[in-house]
Amino acid sequence: MTNPTAMQVPPREGDPEITDEVVADHGLSPDEYERVQRIMGRDPTFTELGVFSAMWSEHCGYKNSKRLLRLLPTKAPWVIQGPGENAGVIDVGDGYALAFKIESHNHPSAVEPYQGAATGVGGILRDIFTMGARPVAVLDSLRFGDLDSGRVRYLFGGVVSGVGDYGNCVGIPNVGGEVQFDRGYEGNPIVNAMCLGLMKHEDLITASATGTGSPLMAVGARTGRDGIHGATFASEELSEDSDESSRPQVQVGDPFTEKLLLEASLELIASGAISGIQDMGAAGITSSASEMAGRGGSGIELEMTDVPVREEGMTPYEILLSESQERMLVVAHPGREDEVRAILEKWELEAEVIGQVTDDGKFRILENGNVVADIPALPLTEGCPTYEREGIESEEIIALREMDLSEHLIPEGDLSKSFLLLLASPNVASKQWIYHQYDTTVRTATAVRPGGDSGVIRIRGTSRGVAATTDCNGRFVYLEPRTGAMAAVAEAARNLVCVGALPTAITNNLNFGNPLKAHIYYQLREAVLGMRDACGAFETPVTGGNVSLFNETDGKAIYPTPVIGMVGVIDDVSKITRHAFRNVGDDIVLLGTNTGEFGGSEYLYVTADLVAGQPPSVDLDGERALQQAVLKMNHEEVLNSAHDCSEGGLASALAECALGSGESPLGVDVELDEDLRPVVSLFGESQGRILVSCGQEHTDTVLAIAARFDVPAAKIGSVTDGASGFSMKVRDATVSTSMSDVADAYFGAIPGIMDAPSGSEA
Amino acid sequence: MKVAVITFPGSNCDYDLYKAAQQVGGDATFMWHRERGLDGFDAVLLPGGFSYGDYLRAGAIARMSPIMEDVITFANAGGPVLGICNGFQILCESGLLPGALMHNNSLKFESKDVLLRVERADTLFTADYDAGQILRIPIAHGEGNYEADEETLEALEAEGRVVFRYVNAAGETSQDANPNGSWHNIAGITNEAGNVLGMMPHPERAMEELLGSTDGVALFTSMVGSLQTS
Numbered sequence: 008m009t010n011p012t013a014m015q016v017p018p019r020e021g022d023p024e025i026t027d028e029v030v031a032d033h034g035l036s037p038d039e040y041e042r043v044q045r046i047m048g049r050d051p052t053f054t055e056l057g058v059f060s061a062m063w064s065e066h067c068g069y070k071n072s073k074r075l076l077r078l079l080p081t082k083a084p085w086v087i088q089g090p091g092e093n094a095g096v097i098d099v100g101d102g103y104a105l106a107f108k109i110e111s112h113n114h115p116s117a118v119e120p121y122q123g124a125a126t127g128v129g130g131i132l133r134d135i136f137t138m139g140a141r142p143v144a145v146l147d148s149l150r151f152g153d154l155d156s157g158r159v160r161y162l163f164g165g166v167v168s169g170v171g172d173y174g175n176c177v178g179i180p181n182v183g184g185e186v187q188f189d190r191g192y193e194g195n196p197i198v199n200a201m202c203l204g205l206m207k208h209e210d211l212i213t214a215s216a217t218g219t220g221s222p223l224m225a226v227g228a229r230t231g232r233d234g235i236h237g238a239t240f241a242s243e244e245l246s247e248d249s250d251e252s253s254r255p256q257v258q259v260g261d262p263f264t265e266k267l268l269l270e271a272s273l274e275l276i277a278s279g280a281i282s283g284i285q286d287m288g289a290a291g292i293t294s295s296a297s298e299m300a301g302r303g304g305s306g307i308e309l310e311m312t313d314v315p316v317r318e319e320g321m322t323p324y325e326i327l328l329s330e331s332q333e334r335m336l337v338v339a340h341p342g343r344e345d346e347v348r349a350i351l352e353k354w355e356l357e358a359e360v361i362g363q364v365t366d367d368g369k370f371r372i373l374e375n376g377n378v379v380a381d382i383p384a385l386p387l388t389e390g391c392p393t394y395e396r397e398g399i400e401s402e403e404i405i406a407l408r409e410m411d412l413s414e415h416l417i418p419e420g421d422l423s424k425s426f427l428l429l430l431a432s433p434n435v436a437s438k439q440w441i442y443h444q445y446d447t448t449v450r451t452a453t454a455v456r457p458g459g460d461s462g463v464i465r466i467r468g469t470s471r472g473v474a475a476t477t478d479c480n481g482r483f484v485y486l487e488p489r490t491g492a493m494a495a496v497a498e499a500a501r502n503l504v505c506v507g508a509l510p511t512a513i514t515n516n517l518n519f520g521n522p523l524k525a526h527i528y529y530q531l532r533e534a535v536l537g538m539r540d541a542c543g544a545f546e547t548p549v550t551g552g553n554v555s556l557f558n559e560t561d562g563k564a565i566y567p568t569p570v571i572g573m574v575g576v577i578d579d580v581s582k583i584t585r586h587a588f589r590n591v592g593d594d595i596v597l598l599g600t601n602t603g604e605f606g607g608s609e610y611l612y613v614t615a616d617l618v619a620g621q622p623p624s625v626d627l628d629g630e631r632a633l634q635q636a637v638l639k640m641n642h643e644e645v646l647n648s649a650h651d652c653s654e655g656g657l658a659s660a661l662a663e664c665a666l667g668s669g670e671s672p673l674g675v676d677v678e679l680d681e682d683l684r685p686v687v688s689l690f691g692e693s694q695g696r697i698l699v700s701c702g703q704e705h706t707d708t709v710l711a712i713a714a715r716f717d718v719p720a721a722k723i724g725s726v727t728d729g730a731s732g733f734s735m736k737v738r739d740a741t742v743s744t745s746m747s748d749v750a751d752a753y754f755g756a757i758p759g760i761m762d763a764p765s766g767s768e769a
Numbered sequence: 770m771k772v773a774v775i776t777f778p779g780s781n782c783d784y785d786l787y788k789a790a791q792q793v794g795g796d797a798t799f800m801w802h803r804e805r806g807l808d809g810f811d812a813v814l815l816p817g818g819f820s821y822g823d824y825l826r827a828g829a830i831a832r833m834s835p836i837m838e839d840v841i842t843f844a845n846a847g848g849p850v851l852g853i854c855n856g857f858q859i860l861c862e863s864g865l866l867p868g869a870l871m872h873n874n875s876l877k878f879e880s881k882d883v884l885l886r887v888e889r890a891d892t893l894f895t896a897d898y899d900a901g902q903i904l905r906i907p908i909a910h911g912e913g914n915y916e917a918d919e920e921t922l923e924a925l926e927a928e929g930r931v932v933f934r935y936v937n938a939a940g941e942t943s944q945d946a947n948p949n950g951s952w953h954n955i956a957g958i959t960n961e962a963g964n965v966l967g968m969m970p971h972p973e974r975a976m977e978e979l980l981g982s983t984d985g986v987a988l989f990t991s992m993v994g995s996l997q998t999s
């Protein structure tokens with residue numbers, strides 16, 4: 008199709024004149040504005056400028072990341088829908104498909120944590136149910152500064168309530184996630200929400216506008232003035248005064264309406280009365296309508312005065328760019344508009360025809376019949392300039408990575424105090440304070456709740472389940488982006504195999520600083536390359552995701568944080584393995600080898616306030632073998648528990664296995680024989696290690712399976728009763744403490760900070 | 770047993786309750802809140818969730834739904850009515866049960882497994898339990914803190930209408946076992962006639978070992994059994 012040219016549109020009365028300053032305020036560079044002029048063949052109107060600004064923001068247009076994202080593997084026989092739709096979709100067997108995606112709401116959460124986080128959950132739910140899938144699980148991946156700051160406690164508390172209240176009200180169980188506290192996130196919290204939805208293959212629907220003359224309908228909540236330019240806002244750095252001045256750009260969520268919209272949308276899709284449906288998310292009607300037209304290779308025409316609005320006097324510009332929540336754009340089959348209305352009415356919601364699909368390839372906006380915007384649709388959605396920039400590693404980070412850590416490796420003897428200190432670090436400590444605020448059991452399908460290695464949802468009527476996890480250690484990525492990104496993918500895969508799930512696909516959320524800076528672009532490129540290598544090695548293609556750049560406050564960037572949301576499939580949920588030790592007398596076997604790197608460890612952060620050193624290397628072949636070995640052990644039903652070793656190292660992992668949910672802790676008696684400094688053996692965060700326990704009668708089988716896959720494995724001790732306490736010996740060091748001290752440190756840490764009477768200033 | 774599961778706008782445990790009823794052989798039907806008529810049903814279940822978003826007060830708007838008139842008629846005629854979580858809140862708001870569910874004393878949503886002691890095994894909801902039996906059942910609510918005036922509490926206790934209480938592993942009604950601050954550790958109560966039960970914990974989520982507990986099953990089998998013998 009040849010690109011149509013824009014028709015002449017007179018300036019709308021009352022709209023501001025377009026000056027260089029207005030263009031800059033819309034986040035467009037002079038070059039980009041020239042490109043707009045070329046596409047239009049004239050100067051854009053103010054309304055058109057707003058549309059380009061939103062669609063060509065980083066948030067919608069991926070202009071600094073698109074070229075890198077093309078490097079990621081996206082295909083596999085089980086991938087039904089790859090990147091480009093509202094969510095990725097994979098086959099999970101027995102006629103079922105899983106839609107899943109992760110999305111960020113970092114900027115709004117930095118400004119208004121409760122609503123920012125709540126609307127983040129709302130948005131990702133809509134991305135899933137607009138694919139025709141019923142949302143069955145939510146996960147949340149969060150990052151904050153250190154909890155000794157009152158501001159951080161306020162952000163943390165608000166985000167957790169926001170994530171919880173929204174999902175609880177809609178009735179979607181939260182099954183997992185992660186949180187990291189580090190000064191690297193002080194000014195810019197990271198709030199990523201992931202959703203999983205299940206459907207039968209035949210229920211899949213996509214978001215494209217086809218069929219000339221098909222009516223376009225606005226469905227759900229009315230359009231108001233909230234969140235105007237949210238997408239552009241999310242593509243800028245924050246500054247000190249952002250939290251006051253940017254509040255109007257944050258949307259307000261209504262989970263009750265969302266629940267009704269969810270049910271109505273699934274009923275609409277089942278009715279066959281519609282051919283396409285899309286969330287009006289970032290950049291509202293503008294992005295939903297233009298993207299649907301772009302995908303359908305069609306055009307669309309919308310009459311602004313037909314859009315149901317909340318307030319009088321809204322301009323086309325405002326209506327187009329509003330990010331009011333809980334709204335959908337639906338393409339109905341001609342003549343079936345009343346069916347659509349009837350379904351929405353049953354759910355006490357509105358549906359109005361606001362335009363139609365055309366065949367002229369234009370994104371055309373009318374106000375009382377007068378054209379106020381007339382833009383070629385394809386250049387608008389696909390013509391966003393993309394950049395490949397120069398990336399240079401920061402000298403400062405190179406110096407940090409190469410720092411000599413030897414003075415920190417000296418401690419030996421009784422290391423019990425360090426051990427308890429580490430367990431009480433919020434990064435290692437129990438996250439019950441968080442997930443006890445989340446409904447985890449609604450929908451009666453949660454086979455593994457938060458607190459395990461992965462959340463598991465069983466598929467009713469089959470023996471199957473789907474597992475999901477989110478992972479990323481931003482410190483590792485900061486110190487060495489490529490290795491750190493590989494580690495994130497590897498950890499996610501380990502978390503899946505620990506419950507017995509085959510790693511199948513990922514969605515990613517790239518949270519980075521300002522890519523216009525060479526050292527940030529370096530991080531972004533290296534992280535994507537690490538992800539590419541790991542996803543290739545594990546056969547876990549990327550089916551979609553989200554990019555959140557410009558996570559900086561006053562010039563200080565967050566740690567590069569490419570969060571991996573990985574899903575896996577379980578054939579037989581009766582074989583699920585959990586992380587807690589089960590029986591006194593079981594053998595404890597460590598799979599994998601401690602490779603000795605100590606950089607970026609929680610121990611260094613807690614004891615020396617240091618994020619430095621060489622982060623753990625990742626052996627992709629070794630990881631793959633480890634995954635296969637653990638899955639084999641799971642299938643053979645020889646394991647009583649399996650748990651990944653991550654933050655806080657082996658000692659912390661052992662404590663978590665012994666404590667379980669905390670109701671009836673068991674004890675640990677372990678002796679290690681490693682040729683490493685004791686602190687590295689105990690607290691090092693070397694990758695590629697999984698801790699399993701098994702009945703003594705199965706130990707030989709476990710070791711034999713490990714050997715068959717060339718995975719190093721050693722029996723390192725046994726599970727004892729809780730009264731025997733926690734005992735580890737390694738060369739010249741010991742850890743010896745009661746389980747009640749272990750439990751107090753681990754379970755008491757976050758409540759001790761957040762629920763302390765004087766601890767909550769807001 | 771023909772069971773009506775009432776769906777209000779914002780209910781989100783209706784499907785779980787429907788499945789639980791089916792699991793024990795119940796013939797379950799969803800009833801939308803605007804539908805009318807409960808003739809022919811043997812029991813009515815009010816599910817958990819956030820009817821009307823819990824706006825105003827949990828259950829305060831749902832109780833004005835058209836079908837609630839029928840639920841009240843059904844209950845007054847002696848028909849078994851079970852309200853769980855938001856269903857319990859609606860029963861209190863509608864006057865079928867006394868008292869009110871206030872914000873949890875933690876001021877946070879509380880979601881976890883709790884232990885309940887079965888106070889009476891001679892109700893139509895608990896016949897398949899033993900008195901004193903300890904159950905493991907999930908809770909998930911922000912407003913589950915049961916309160917009533919002194920007179921009502923005395924009457925509830927004197928008439929043995931407290932059916933479930935939050936307890937610790939030793940079976941004691943301790944403060945740390947109480948997840949929401951409910952007076953007298955009350956987790957579930959009946960009306961005077963004993964045919965209406967409201968409870969905050971979710972027995973419909975404790976129906977399978979895979980999901981963590983089967984301690985809810987006996988509540989539903991009790992209902993089926995009572996209906997067959999009556």
